[in-house]
Amino acid sequence: MSQITNPIRYPDTGSTQTMTKRAWWLVVLNVALPGSVQVLAGNRRLGRFGLGATLAFVALAIVTLVVYKLWPEVFLSIFTSNLGLWAAALALAFYAVVWLMLTLDTLRLVRLVRAGPRARPIIAVLTTAVMVLVCGTAGYGAYVATTASGFLSDVFVAGPTEPPVDGRYNVLLLGGDAGADRDGLRPDSISVVSVDATTGQATMISLPRNLEDVPFSAGSALGALYPDGYGAIDGCDTDACILNSIYTEGEIKRPFLYPDAVAQGSSPGIEATKEAAQGITGLEIQYFVLIDMQGFSDLVDALGGVDIDVQSRVPVHKDESFTSVAFWFEPGMQHMDGYHALWFARSRHGTSDYDRINRQRQLQEALLAQASPANVLTQFQGVAKAGREVVKTDVPQGMLGYFVNLASKTKTLPIEGVALTPDNGVDPENPDYANITALIDAALAPPATDAPAQ
Structure with missing residues (x-):
């Protein structure tokens, strides 16, 4: 049966x-x-x-x-x-x-x-x-x-988390450029990204690397050494007393001022630059992210390249002297591999530092927009290998869940920018830091709301 x-x-x-x-x-x-x-x-x-x-x-x-x-x-x-x-x-x-x-x-x-x-x-x-x-x-x-x-x-490091300050997380973003003619790494781009801890709205403040007489945050090590600004009185210990030389000042010349930096996942050069960024912006910076520009090329390749809307002709140089041009990126949409994306960000011939700042920001935003979860997962081995070489940060691993969730909100919103350019009254050779602080405060101020009717 x-x-x-x-x-x-x-x-x-x-x-x-x-x-x-x-x-x-x-x-x-x-x-x-x-x-x-x-x-x-x-x-x-x-x-x-x-x-x-x-x-x-x-x-x-x-x-x-x-x-x-x-x-x-x-x-x-x-x-x-x-x-x-x-x-x-x-x-x-x-x-x-x-x-x-x-x-x-x-x-x-x-x-x-x-x-x-x-x-x-x-x-x-x-x-x-x-x-x-x-x-x-x-x-x-x-x-x-x-x-x-x-x-x-x-x-990422194993360390304590930091609370937001005035409802914001402020992150120092450094693009490192360790050229053969340089004494150690020197930041080729310096920005502070300020993110609203609730909404995810991000504001990117690009700091011109050739700012002079840079102030430091109160109570800082270099602030005590240069109370009137970096190199303002008797010069400094680097070949040029400008913002992106401060990394070298801390890393090579005065690492003893930051004895705990390495143990905390940072470095003397990064801590010195953080003090300067805080002095310029008036913001308390909780974390930093250092992106090695050479390794950045590998990351772009791992993600399959990046699409950039080129606004005006940009030269690609033949070598690191930045004097001779191999060819030009023409205006329009361009798909770039890592090598060419790096040149797009770094190109100097016939362009200003402000042009480079804008291109670097454009490249960062394009790569973030195109780095979808599916793209990252399908190329994960290459991304992970490149990431180890590209990124250094003191963001604790315990904060990643919060920041990834916050970044998902950020991605849906336009990234605001603060232009520290001559058009906004910023002269890098004779900067008015009170004006710079006012520009930043105005950009970060919450939108005004109408008073309730009486």
Whole structure:
């Protein structure tokens, strides 16, 4: 009686039509609900194990999706922590092994030799393809999770978090340029990105690298040494007393002023530049991000290049002397690899520092806009390798969930800019720092609201 009522477990092996239909049912069940095939037609103990693993995985996926939708910051905090990433990697690896085991057992239970001759290769190829797709996806997910854990540990520090100041996070963004003719790295671009801690609205303040008489924040090490501004009285210890020389002053000439910098994930040069940026902007800077411009080229390549809307002709130089031109970027949309994107950002021939600041900002915004999650994941190995070489920061890993969530808001809003240019009364050789502070305060001030009617 049981053989008649249970044709899945006790089929008529002599009927090719019955065995073909049974084979398709088993293949579909294995895809729809792994473990059910074994419960119906094979080892019930293995089937119950497979069903339990499948249902647990589905429940975990549903809980993860709900947390992502309702509490994205919690979700991101978990999956930017080493513990969360390794837990995800182990779960994906475990499920890949379970799926592989169940699928191979399903192929055994199908009894392909009893199925119709035309159906056999189709069933075998389809089952194998789905197995490779699912196991491969789960395996790659586990690989990405473990690689991401190593990458985050290498780039971000383990340290205390900082609260927002006046409702904002202020980050010093440095583009490093370590040329062969320079004594150590010298920032080629210096910006402060101020982000509203609630809305994500970002304002980028690009600081001209040739500012003179730079003030330092109150109580700072270089502020005590240069109370009237950098090099304003008796000169300085570098070849040019301008803003982007302050990195060299701290890193090479006076590292003893910052004995704890390295232990805190920073460096003397970065801390000196931070003091200067705070003095110029009047903002308290919580974190820094240093992007090596040469390594930046590898990151652009890892992401498949970047599309830039070139506003006016920009020369690409033949060498680091910046005097001779190899060819020109013509106006219009241009797809650039890392090498050419770097030249677009650094080009000097016939252009001013303000032109370069605008191009660097344009490149940063374009790369952020094009670095979608799908793009990063598909090129993750190259991105992670380049990222280790490109980025240095003192942002603690524990803040990543919050900042990634905040960045998702930032990406939906236009990035505001503060132009410290001669058009706004900023003369780098004789800067009016009170005017600079006023420009920044006006840009960061919340929009005025109408007073309620009396």
